[in-house]
Amino acid sequence: MVHLTIDGRSIEVPEGTTVLEAAQDLGIDIPTLCYLKEVNVIASCRICLVEVEGSRSLIASCSLPASEGMVVRTHTPHVLHARKKVLELLLSDHPFDCLTCFRSGNCELQTLAREMNVHGLQWEGERNVFAVDDLSPSLVREPSKCIRCRRCVTVCRDVLTVSIYETLQRGFDSVAGPAFNDSLQDTPCITCGQCILVCPTAALHEKDDTDKVWQALEDPDMHVVVQTAPSIRVSLGEEFGLPQGELVVGKMVSALHRLGFDKVFDDCFGADVCIMEESTELLSRLKGEGGPLPQFTSCCPGWVKFCENFYPELIHHLSSTKSPQQIFGALVKTYYAQKAGISPEKIFSVSIMPCVAKKFEAARPEHQDSGYRDVDLVLSTRELARIIRMSGINFADLPDEDFDDPMGHASGAGVIFGASGGVMEAALRTLSDKLNGYEMEESDLEKIRSFNELREAEFKLGDRMVRVAVARNIGEARKLCDRVRNEKAPYDFIEIMACPGACVGGGGQPIYSNLDKWSLQMDLRRSRARGLFQSDKEKKYRKSHENPHVQRLYEEFLGEPNSEKAHELLHTGHKARPLYTCEGSFAGDKVEYRHHREDQGWAH
Numbered sequence: 289m290v291h292l293t294i295d296g297r298s299i300e301v302p303e304g305t306t307v308l309e310a311a312q313d314l315g316i317d318i319p320t321l322c323y324l325k326e327v328n329v330i331a332s333c334r335i336c337l338v339e340v341e342g343s344r345s346l347i348a349s350c351s352l353p354a355s356e357g358m359v360v361r362t363h364t365p366h367v368l369h370a371r372k373k374v375l376e377l378l379l380s381d382h383p384f385d386c387l388t389c390f391r392s393g394n395c396e397l398q399t400l401a402r403e404m405n406v407h408g409l410q411w412e413g414e415r416n417v418f419a420v421d422d423l424s425p426s427l428v429r430e431p432s433k434c435i436r437c438r439r440c441v442t443v444c445r446d447v448l449t450v451s452i453y454e455t456l457q458r459g460f461d462s463v464a465g466p467a468f469n470d471s472l473q474d475t476p477c478i479t480c481g482q483c484i485l486v487c488p489t490a491a492l493h494e495k496d497d498t499d500k501v502w503q504a505l506e507d508p509d510m511h512v513v514v515q516t517a518p519s520i521r522v523s524l525g526e527e528f529g530l531p532q533g534e535l536v537v538g539k540m541v542s543a544l545h546r547l548g549f550d551k552v553f554d555d556c557f558g559a560d561v562c563i564m565e566e567s568t569e570l571l572s573r574l575k576g577e578g579g580p581l582p583q584f585t586s587c588c589p590g591w592v593k594f595c596e597n598f599y600p601e602l603i604h605h606l607s608s609t610k611s612p613q614q615i616f617g618a619l620v621k622t623y624y625a626q627k628a629g630i631s632p633e634k635i636f637s638v639s640i641m642p643c644v645a646k647k648f649e650a651a652r653p654e655h656q657d658s659g660y661r662d663v664d665l666v667l668s669t670r671e672l673a674r675i676i677r678m679s680g681i682n683f684a685d686l687p688d689e690d691f692d693d694p695m696g697h698a699s700g701a702g703v704i705f706g707a708s709g710g711v712m713e714a715a716l717r718t719l720s721d722k723l724n725g726y727e728m729e730e731s732d733l734e735k736i737r738s739f740n741e742l743r744e745a746e747f748k749l750g751d752r753m754v755r756v757a758v759a760r761n762i763g764e765a766r767k768l769c770d771r772v773r774n775e776k777a778p779y780d781f782i783e784i785m786a787c788p789g790a791c792v793g794g795g796g797q798p799i800y801s802n803l804d805k806w807s808l809q810m811d812l813r814r815s816r817a818r819g820l821f822q823s824d825k826e827k828k829y830r831k832s833h834e835n836p837h838v839q840r841l842y843e844e845f846l847g848e849p850n851s852e853k854a855h856e857l858l859h860t861g862h863k864a865r866p867l868y869t870c871e872g873s874f875a876g877d878k879v880e881y882r883h884h885r886e887d888q889g890w891a892h
């Protein structure tokens with residue numbers, strides 16, 4: 289333990305604690321900007337400067353270890369002056385379009401400027417103006433708003449192991465971006481959007497598609513239906529000041545009805561159908577038919593793209609079952625269209641997702657097996673909140689309403705799809721009933737609900753033991769893929785979701801600008817997952833195959849799981865995608881980079 293004094297107050301902390309953490313323990317709020325504890329502690333922004341007795345210069349407290357006898361002052365006039373100058377220098381190279389900016393009202397830079405009483409700038413001069421990259425269907429980069437905090441760099445590299453960003457250029461011109469400042473569209477970005485959640489400004493944000501939904505809702509010839517993903521019901525309330533993870537499903541349905549959607553359906557119904565197809569596929573593989581083991585889940589488009597980009601030799605392990613979103617979309621344009629007597633070309637299918645990768649997935653050209661796009665438009669949780677606010681709907685006071693028939697009723701298994709381990713658990717509930725003739729114990733299934741580590745378990749299914757694993761994020765998936773590639777992964781079935789904690793922590797979920805610890809971000813995801821498991825407990829049916837609406841779908845339309853019709857509409861293929869690499873070499877006093885893409889060869 290070490291003893292130090294901060295602002296005249298003594299504290300004892302374990303060795304290795306930083307001055308910032310010690311101050312936080314005392315309830316002293318030192319402002320930060322680039323800091324994201326456990327992920328990004330690089331002391332680059334200099335906002336957390338403090339005065340330390342005996343030191344002639346101010347020191348960044350986020351990376352300064354507390355030491356015995358240290359005397360620290362955190363808010364002296366000298367410190368405040370220095371922090372303010374640092375902030376003004378950052379602001380002097382910022383676009384100042386706060387009135388129309390995506391993060392207006394939720395921008396860490398803006399909040400700091402207010403808290404530090406910055407009004408007007410002393411320095412006017414050159415500003416960097418970089419092109420906006422909006423070619424990706426999922427993300428937009430506005431590099432002129434980048435404050436070079438590197439949070440996106442470390443999260444993408446260290447948590448996800450995708451490594452899209454680096455700091456480009458040097459000095460005043462530096463900015464975070466993909467190699468060669470390429471468009472994200474041309475990189476192996478898996479479009480998970482985790483970088484958006486940690487970016488303190490609007491340098492990274494989702495592609496906003498709200499105008500398109502208004503156009504559809506205004507069109508009198510269009511029948512507009514909407515599906516809502518499981519995890520929206522435990523996060524949307526947060527956008528309106530309700531507690532983290534509170535279940536707001538009834539209010540959400542009510543808001544969507546008021547917005548003018550003709551039918552409000554539950555994507556968890558699609559998740560139930562996904563389990564019917566995916567578990568049947570697993571049974572075939574366990575019998576040695578239909579593909580190699582382990583079978584990978586395929587409901588997360590971020591993970592699917594990761595596999596296509598980085599492990600193309602493993603794509604045959606991916607389940608051919610489409611994701612719940614795409615299954616639902618295909619059924620809306622066929623089953624529902626037929627039942628409602630509406631031509632599919634007059635149906636506009638919207639999905640509300642916690643995810644920006646779902647925008648990419650909906651745009652995949654292969655996803656139109658009915659002859660029409662499975663899903664016409666994807667909105668994130670944040671975009672839905674935006675259109676609710678625009679409509680003047682008082683969300684918190686809305687009465688609860690029910691989803692519509694015939695695709696609005698799901699089992700609890702469909703609901704837990706949004707939490708890590710949920711897809712595996714949903715599949716095991718069905719497989720145990722089918723193969724063992726009894727329900728699995730809840731305590732056994734809880735073994736695979738994990739936020740902290742790779743989960744592995746073995747379950748008896750029929751006459752054999754089935755070995756399963758759940759990867760909590762794409763970084764763990766990489767390790768698992770390496771093991772599968774080297775034939776050192778003794779599993780039959782693996783669930784992989786790209787985002788840490790799965791969709792409850794998706795890149796389209798509400799952004800908090802005050803969570804300066806990665807573990808706090810994970811706590812938030814846990815609260816949402818608890819909400820989903822609570823909702824599961826309250827459901828009349830908790831297994832996908834017991835959902836009477838799913839049974840009717842198979843009786844009236846699809847026949848059997850994995851039938852020819854089900855295959856045509858609900859299954860898909862995956863393809864290897866080009867991955868680029870780059871090399872640098874000295875040419876005189878400059879580094880010359882060569883850039884290689886498998887589809888285009890080498891380029892300078």
Ligand code: SF4
Pocket residue numbers: 433434435436437438439440441464486487488489491492
């Ligand atoms: S893009 Fe955002 S997160 Fe990345 S360095 Fe710039 S400001 Fe930071």
Ligand code: SF4
Pocket residue numbers: 427443444448450451452453476477478479480481482483484
């Ligand atoms: S969307 Fe995901 S993979 Fe793409 S740059 Fe951001 S964090 Fe990296």
Ligand code: SF4
Pocket residue numbers: 479480587588589590591642643644645646785786787790791792793794795796
């Ligand atoms: S884990 Fe969920 S939110 Fe994240 S990329 Fe996958 S589907 Fe989207």
